[in-house]
Amino acid sequence: xxxxxxxxxxxxxxxxxxxxxxxxxxxxxxxxxxxxxxxxxxxxxxxxxxxxxxxxxxxxxxxxxxxxxxxxxxxxxxxxxxxxxxxxxxxxxxxxxxxxxxxxxxxxxxxxxxxxxxxxxxxxxxxxxxxxxxxxxxxxxxxxxxxxxxxxxxxxxxxxxxx
Numbered sequence: 416x417x418x419x420x421x422x423x424x425x426x427x428x429x430x431x432x433x434x435x436x437x438x439x440x441x442x443x444x445x446x447x448x449x450x451x452x453x454x455x456x457x458x459x460x461x462x463x464x465x466x467x468x469x470x471x472x473x474x475x476x477x478x479x480x481x482x483x484x485x486x487x488x489x490x491x492x493x494x495x496x497x498x499x500x501x502x503x504x505x506x507x508x509x510x511x512x513x514x515x516x517x518x519x520x521x522x523x524x525x526x527x528x529x530x531x532x533x534x535x536x537x538x539x540x541x542x543x544x545x546x547x548x549x550x551x552x553x554x555x556x557x558x559x560x561x562x563x564x565x566x567x568x569x570x571x572x573x574x575x576x577x578x
Contacts (some may be wrong), residue, residue, distance in 0.1 A: 536574040
């Protein structure tokens with residue numbers, strides 16, 4: 416379903432593998448190193464489904480930062496390479512917003528925050544989990560050939576209908 420800001424899509428569950436980073440906002444430059452390292456290690460995943468799309472799965476579980484998984488989607492037969500972790504993402508409905516090259520990322524996220532104020536949806540919060548951000552779960556899809564200084568990518572926010 417199209418919206419003024421993006422599209423609402425249900426994505427089936429999937430399995431992914433890659434590297435985990437957890438830290439405060441001040442350590443985000445270290446996260447960028449993890450993302451680059453994972454991009455170089457994709458060839459270790461023999462059963463990668465889409466080697467051209469790197470995923471960033473962020474969960475705001477810390478008051479001073481977040482947990483991030485830099486991963487690629489893989490088939491069931493993929494074994495976990497040394498130093499990597501496995502993430503199983505359940506089926507969810509997402510608001511998908513395209514962030515274009517040349518636009519400030521903060522502006523794109525501000526537009527997403529504003530969209531939630533006037534719609535029938537709210538960001539998903541898992542029961543029993545404490546989050547520390549108005550957008551508690553943020554998934555992003557990056558083309559591996561993106562410009563790291565001025566990236567274009569898709570933002571996926573898990574959503575549910577407001578109660």
